[in-house]
Amino acid sequence: MDKRAFQFSPVQRYLDRIHEELLDLNDGAVADYIPELTRADPSWLGIAMVTVDGHVYQVGDSRQSFTIQSISKAITYGLALEDRGLDQVLGKVGVEPSGEAFNSISLEPGTGRPMNPMINAGAIATTGLIESKPDAPPMQRILEAFGRYTGRPMQIDETVYRSESDTGHRNRAIAHLLLGYGILDRTPEEVVDLYFRQCSILVTARDLAMIGACLANNGVNPVTGVVALQSRYVEKVLSVMSTCGMYDFSGAWIFNVGMPAKSGVGGGITAVLPGQFGLGVFSPRLDAKGNSVRGIEACKRLSKDFSLHLFHVARSTSATVMRQVYNCAKRTSRRRRSAAELAVLAEQGHRIRVYELQGELLFGSAESVGVEILSELARVDYLVIDLKRVIGMDQASILVLSELCMRIADQGKRLFFTDSKNLYRFRKHLQGNAYRGQEPGPLHFEDTDHAVEWCENQLIAQTDSTGADTSVADLNHQYLCAAMTHEELESLRHAGREREFKTGERIFDAGDRAESMFFILSGEVEVWIDTGAGQPLSHHLRLSSLGPGMVFGEVALVNEKRRTANVSAAMDTRCLELRFDAIPDALLVKMLMSMASHFANKIERDTQLIQQLA
């Protein structure tokens, strides 16, 4: 992507502007509770934003390292949830705001359970829950977890760590209290040491924005694609950030700023707008509550200037995910059909309906799509739901759509999903559940074209009188010969030459000189192109398949003198090859009339389709 896109972006220019404005804000003081932190340059200011698309914006000292401090609490909490599960973690640490300062001890009377994981007591208890694996001690696992969020290997600032360790008497006291209540399984020394190291991990404002972006993006790092946190725990981490992340002004923070956030005394703040972006700000001057003064101000301005708020989300309706709906009376599959087959599809094709979805399916949009489908169900027998452009499905939408599958099967209708290969959980769920009551047969197709062709074949097979699927057809089935008398057909037959091709045999190649057309008498041919070098997977792209009663190569009569695609016999096939220069003059006008008429009708259908699509 063109780098200038970001440079000229409205977002970059906005961040540049608030960076410049905030340089004038000099309130607050650098943290001094441990000596090492006082060495920070109070003038540092870095701002970064990373969107869920993985676009990175940064300005100022966004690459300056500093220690993560309390922001680590949110990440470690997520790792503890992954290690121990919800119940075990909730048994050790609560989720209620304490209404008190970050270093308050706030243990629940009786159980000694810290009120929440964002205060020191809760964070120490959380760190104590991180598992040790045979080949990965807890600290290594913590560093690796942080690295999944930031997308780079993480390191500890050893000087800050020693400084924390030398002065962390209150945290040691907390750990001993927790041990006394049975909250810790390990020695207080061990847990507190881990906690000090975790707080001393070096990050940049860019890292903080990337951490926020992972949480905004359902747990997936939007740049590397790595899962930083299992999606089911993302909402839990964001919940405690929203109710407890900003200590004793969490209510006002959500009310005014409306972004779950976490700050650290190193001067960093990570803020998250779920579904949209992560914001990282670094400026070492802190207010009395230990939050970065400029960091808070940056979050406030961004929220105010753009009216951003976590409760402002995209409505989840069919209008947001339904890309288009069409039926197959007007738009058939790419398979070329005989006139008789086309007549069946023109009359019956409305019984096949295709729904193209796009974007992210949630409960609301899945429900809305379901209603739209069910409300038309009486008029439809085959339904194809195209998921090619769907970028995600949550648990609710999976349940709603798989229930829908069963409702549709109950009604004796067939439903297919296409292009669902990236929606692994959905496919798995369907395999387990939605098949019940469904007739045997495919439920998924690679693409919509194949699914529609399958449905069309059913419709055609159900219509006995069409003469479709016969394995032989005479010239009088050919649209080009529609207006000819028996004698004219005979003279045409004599002008041509019968040819036979074995399965797989090439009839002609793209680029060949084109001097004849082929009427198919029996068998089947495939028209295809080679998608060429550089695309290792799909060399062979089928454009159409043709059967008895159809013609190919005829356009060259009026147009290009070279073949534009390859044609092969898909089974043993018999054709009448007719050289253009052998067509009797008297028949040429009739064939041209038929051809132009046929094309005009095709153009009319295509035009309707294009207007429908566009």
Place this chain on the structure above:
Amino acid sequence: MDKRAFQFSPVQRYLDRIHEELLDLNDGAVADYIPELTRADPSWLGIAMVTVDGHVYQVGDSRQSFTIQSISKAITYGLALEDRGLDQVLGKVGVEPSGEAFNSISLEPGTGRPMNPMINAGAIATTGLIESKPDAPPMQRILEAFGRYTGRPMQIDETVYRSESDTGHRNRAIAHLLLGYGILDRTPEEVVDLYFRQCSILVTARDLAMIGACLANNGVNPVTGVVALQSRYVEKVLSVMSTCGMYDFSGAWIFNVGMPAKSGVGGGITAVLPGQFGLGVFSPRLDAKGNSVRGIEACKRLSKDFSLHLFHVARSTSATVMRQVYNCAKRTSRRRRSAAELAVLAEQGHRIRVYELQGELLFGSAESVGVEILSELARVDYLVIDLKRVIGMDQASILVLSELCMRIADQGKRLFFTDSKNLYRFRKHLQGNAYRGQEPGPLHFEDTDHAVEWCENQLIAQTDSTGADTSVADLNHQYLCAAMTHEELESLRHAGREREFKTGERIFDAGDRAESMFFILSGEVEVWIDTGAGQPLSHHLRLSSLGPGMVFGEVALVNEKRRTANVSAAMDTRCLELRFDAIPDALLVKMLMSMASHFANKIERDTQLIQQLA
């Protein structure tokens, strides 16, 4: 819409199931703090859900009336914000969770400001802020506000009101304390009376779901379309519901259930999943904290079974809102062009690019669309952003897109928005801002076709050598005559008849017998259809406009024998009319060859376009 769609809906069946299961849950007791409430039938259970699409699901006693009680606090808070603005309301009532029970007095030390509007003290202070208008006293205004949410006129249960009033000593005490602190402007008697009446408003579970749906739908009632609450205050009401709505277990509620909610001692609960739905549950048995036992359980099950959570939102990226992108080398406007003009567009059309958006634009998606546009900007001179399928734009996306306008104007490119008529705030903002630096000329077009035609005209006008825009063309410019010699053209001219039409004159009508074709020699004609009765607005739908060098009516030579559209002279126009039966045999084959070839090329382009669109 087919009613059965809802009946068979997975959502209806799910609600039916939890309704049945919850009937077995008989914990808790009907409220007895006022005598009137004890008359409720403890077995009542009504559940309703209303989606942001306005789909209504209900089961059980969903139409049973009961008094709204504390759920009214959220609605009145919204009305107070509209009446007084944010600052004035925040001066009287805070937004921090109190961590205490609903009837706690919880006033801020010193100021006497109630901690939040969801406890009684805060709610009484809030009710005291509702303005009295000359023709609408506060109670009438409150009833009208509630009615905007529910979509029906609201009434008070007079018996419950009197019972509340007779026993509400604690609330009177609170009001007097508030008066003492200067929080109230009116007499405590007056304010408490309003408060008792507000709590005695009769609602059903369906009403509660509708209230929730308004909050989920950015303040707009999804069934009536009425604005229940100005959108900028919706996030404020949801914020206090999320941090304070469930009293002293708000932290756990957000963590576990993840839906802002409010309960009342009448047995009702309203829960909101922003962007998705409102849920209303009614069951009179309460737990010790005054919340409906079955109501809480219904919210919990729904949240758990579908993994619903307010932090689980659709990602806001270009993948969710970009419906398609195309350039006009392959897909031109509906205006029919001469061969010379088409050649210009084939070569230069890539300089016009159309972006079709759909769904709801938020900060994230607007940013992402902006990056996509800017990254290709060097290759494009005209940009058309089609907003026809956009159902909403928030403030952030308006700012980002209007900044984008200016960036594009800075680069000397032209940007147009089409079909933006429903996006009033966006248009207004652009008028005020984005025009700066933009060349004079249109910024909005009614539809994309007209915008693209405008851009095409610019491209064609810039290309001098094309011979386009000449006002006269001879037969040799006609594609049907491309292969003819001078002598053949002369014989064709003699076979035809020159005709002149005045501006506005009808050349033929749809349905007329078709026995000739018309070569345009000068002027311009319009092909159009009447969209017919029942559509009062757009009777005249232009299909195309044609100029010198083009032909119309020619398809009838090979096809229908009736006209399929009307053709009128758009200006004074001269044509050569050629009767089909007058075409010399020798020329017929040439014309049919040209026609079939032309159609074949058109089909190829259309096929490419369809594949691109599909």
